[in-house]
Amino acid sequence: MLKDLFNKKRKYATIPSGESKVDIPEGLMKKCDKCYKIFYRKEMINNLNVCPNCGHHHxxxxxxxxxxxxxxxxxxxxxxxxxxxxxxxxxxxxxxxxxxxxxxxxxxxxxxxxxxxxxxxxxxxxxxxxxxxxxxxxxxxxxxxxxxxxxxxxxxxxxxxxxxxxxxxxxxxxxxxxxxxxxxxxxxxxxxxxxxxxxxxxxxxxxxxxxxxxxxxxxxxxxxxxxxxxxxxxxxxxxxxxxxxxxxxxxxxxxxxxxxxxxxxxxxxxxxxxxxxxxxxxxxxx
Structure with a gap:
C-alpha cells in the first residue's frame, strides 16, 4: 500500500536548471511575470506579491x-x-x-x-x-x-x-x-x-x-x-x-x-x- 502511495503519479511543474530539469510540486513555486525568476510562493506572499528580484507588482x-x-x-x-x-x-x-x-x-x-x-x-x-x-x-x-x-x-x-x-x-x-x-x-x-x-x-x-x-x-x-x-x-x-x-x-x-x-x-x-x-x-x- 505504501509502495502504491509513493508511486502515485503527481502533478509537477518542470523548471529548467542548466541542461537538466528539476521537478517541483505544482503550487510550491511562483514565476515572476516580468523577470521570469522563480521563487517560493510563500516568499512572494510574505513580500505582498512583489517580486523580490525586479519589484514587479503582481x-x-x-x-x-x-x-x-x-x-x-x-x-x-x-x-x-x-x-x-x-x-x-x-x-x-x-x-x-x-x-x-x-x-x-x-x-x-x-x-x-x-x-x-x-x-x-x-x-x-x-x-x-x-x-x-x-x-x-x-x-x-x-x-x-x-x-x-x-x-x-x-x-x-x-x-x-x-x-x-x-x-x-x-x-x-x-x-x-x-x-x-x-x-x-x-x-x-x-x-x-x-x-x-x-x-x-x-x-x-x-x-x-x-x-x-x-x-x-x-x-x-x-x-x-x-x-x-x-x-x-x-x-x-x-x-x-x-x-x-x-x-x-x-x-x-x-x-x-x-x-x-x-x-x-x-x-x-x-x-x-x-x-x-x-x-x-x-x-x-x-
Missing amino acids: QLDAWERINSLFDEGSFTEWDQGMIATNPLHFPGYEAKLEKDREKTGLNEAVVTGKGDIDGQATAFAVMDARFRMGSMGSVVGEKIARAIENARKESLPFIIFTASGGARMQEGVLSLMQMSKTSVAISRFSESGGLMISVMTHPTTGGVSASFASLGDYNFAEPGALIGFAGRRIIEQTTREKLPDDFQTAEFLLKHGQLDQVIHRHDMKQVLGTLLKMHQKGGSPE
Missing part, C-alpha cells in the same frame, strides 16, 4: 489587500450578501457568476467596509480582478455608492483600490449607469467636505477608469499598473499613430500630470496612514 486579491493595510481585527465588511441577478437574461451569466463565487469566495467583484489604518478610521472599497475581471456591474456600482454614502453619513474618509476590465457587458446599459451613480455619490461626498483617496492597481480600464477611479482628491497608482479607457490597439488604429512603449502605464500618467504619485506597495500603508492623520480635524502627520 495582483493581490481583495482580502490580501485588506489584511496588508488595516490594523488587525479592525475591518468590518458592508453589504456582503449582495449578489447580481441576470436582468437581461444573458445566456450562461448565472453559471459564470456562481463559478466565480466558488473560485474567489466573494459574492461580487468588490469588497466594501470600514476599519482603521494606523489607528485612523476610514471607509474602504477594494475591487478584485479574479471575479469577472473586476468588471463593473449593477451590484459593484451599488456597493461602491453605498460605501461612499456611509462614509458621508459617518464623516469618514473614503479610500478605494480599483482593478477592473471595465463595464460588465452581460448587464448592458445597467452596467454603464453605474458610472453616473458612483460619480454623483462622490460629488455629494465631496460637497460635504469628505476626503477621497483613489489607488489604481493593475489593470484599471474602461468605465471604471472614466468614472470613480479618477475622481479622488488624491489619485495614486501602484508601479507598472495599466490605466486607461480604450485599448492600445484601438487607439493606434483610430489615430494611425504609434504610441509610446510606456503608454497607459502608471509612470506615463504620472509624467503627464494625471496622477499625484506612484506608490510602492510596501509604502502604501504608511502613506495612507499619514494622509488620514493630516486630514483629520486638527491632525498632523507627526
